[in-house]
Amino acid sequence: MNVRRSAAALAATAVLCMAAAPAATADTQPPANLPSGLYGKTDPKYDGVFRQSYALLAQDTVGEKPAAKAVDWLTGQACDNGSYAAFREDPSKACDAKTVVDSNSTASAIQALTALGGHDADVKKSVTWLKSVQSQDGGWGYNPGLPSDANSTSLVIGALKAAGENPAEVKSQKGKTPADALVALSMDCDSGKGAFGLADMKTGKLAPNADATAAGVLGGLEQGLVAKAADKTEPTKCAKAADAKAAALVGAGYLSDALAKDGFLKSSMPGAEDQPDYGNTADSVVALSAAGLTDQAEKPLEYLEKNGAAWAKQSGSPAAYSQLIFAAHAAGADPKDFGGTDLVAALNAMGPAPQKGGSADAAKDDKKDDEGSSMSVWWIIGVFFIASVGIGFLISGRKKNQL
Known part of the structure; x- marks a missing residue:
């Protein structure tokens, strides 16, 4: 293990479970004044x-804005260089050598900002920083x-x-790609x-890990x-x-075997109790679906639908x-009716309300417009029908239907 690893990084690794599990718990004491734009009420120090x-x-x-x-x-x-720390209490203060920036926070921010659009300059700086700290x-x-x-x-690859980059072309000074690193981190069939x-x-020796495997x-x-789910295989x-x-x-395939019996993974963190790991199970559903193992994703998905919201x-x-x-x-399930829970509403309630006019609202508006157009068409047909039988109504104009 690299002795330069900071205490903050160790804490972040333990809390984040290496970028797969949610960091905070309900009993974490938050700062006195949390930023109004931040989601979640727990201490954001590490997440x-x-x-x-x-x-x-x-x-x-899910179409929210x-x-x-x-x-x-x-x-x-x-x-300023595009990197992110887990949390900066005073973002007006410039980052310095003491600011503990990390690849996970930076890569997750890139994925969010590229999805939202309109942040090309910010994303470009962050990508440049990630490239600058690529390992040999x-x-x-x-x-x-x-x-x-x-x-x-894997988070950086995503x-x-x-951001529109080709990971195969992102190479270290020794000409190694992210794919090369992943192959080296995959284990053989006998030991892993x-x-x-x-x-x-302590030892630096690799041990099979479901969380690392899902990633x-x-x-x-x-x-x-x-x-999205790949073609079934x-x-x-x-x-x-x-x-x-x-x-x-x-x-x-390893994940499929690990989930086959119970439908959930158990905590893989050192010293953790033998209990279900919901975050890793959710990540595994995504991984199985992306690999085309849609049948194998059904059991853990059902487990999450029953227990995940709690x-x-x-x-x-x-x-x-x-x-x-x-x-x-x-996995093709409905996040707004996930085992009877509206996950979207629950998430939205943890921070500032989304803007109106997102794609979800737009879809509703489109439906209303379609309904309005249909009503207008039938209204016109009715008018011409009445005129054709000689009622003699004088149509001076057509009122536009508004919804």
Whole structure:
């Protein structure tokens, strides 16, 4: 393990579970004055940008238009060079050497801002920064200088794709690509059953990890946090991976096996109790769907529909609701009726209300316009019918139907 890893980075890794699980819990004491544009009421010290990015991306995914001040809060967290820290209490103060910036916050912000549109200059600076801190093996660690991990590398791949970059052309000084790093982080069939590994904090040795595998699957398939189901296929048998896509498909098979019995994953954090890990399970539903294992995603999706909303409510984190929305979207479920819970409404209630005029509202308006047009057509037909039978009404003008 790199001894330069800061205490803040260690805490962030433990809390974020390497960019997959919501950070805060309901009993975390928030600062006295939380920013009005920030989603969530828990302490944002280790997950402010992360959870905000997830919330805005989830809203955009379901057709909501995030509040302007929520978007402004996120863009205001960026350092001048485009990098993001987990949270800056005073964003008016310039970032310096003491500002602990990280790849995960930066990559998640990129994915949110590219989805929302209108932030090309900001995104370009952030992408340039990510490229500048790429590890020699082609991947990324949580903080610059840390060993590459599957979660961070995959999150950056999703950001690069969202920003219109070709990850295969993003190379380190040694000519290594993000795909090269993922292949190196995939494990063999004997010791790791084809999973992506997470390095032990003491020994640095890779151990199979479902969270890292769910991320690695998306990264290997060059998918971001918001993914759609691929054409239905069967699990790939474990074999030595020749490239990142092959490693992703083998990893998806590992997830399929891990979820087959109970329909959920258990916590993989060191020292954690033997209990369901809802965040990792949601991420796995996205990964399985993206890999075309739609049948295998059904059982964990059903588990989340029964239990996920209670977990998200208890966690107090908008990232939790966002992960469930991503899972529902990928698996073709309805996030507004997810086991009887409207995930979108629950997420929206955790921060400033979305703007009117989003695509969801636009769809309603279009429906109204269509209905109005139909009514106008029948009104005209009726008028001409009346005229044709000689009623003799004088039509001086047609009132425009407004809804």
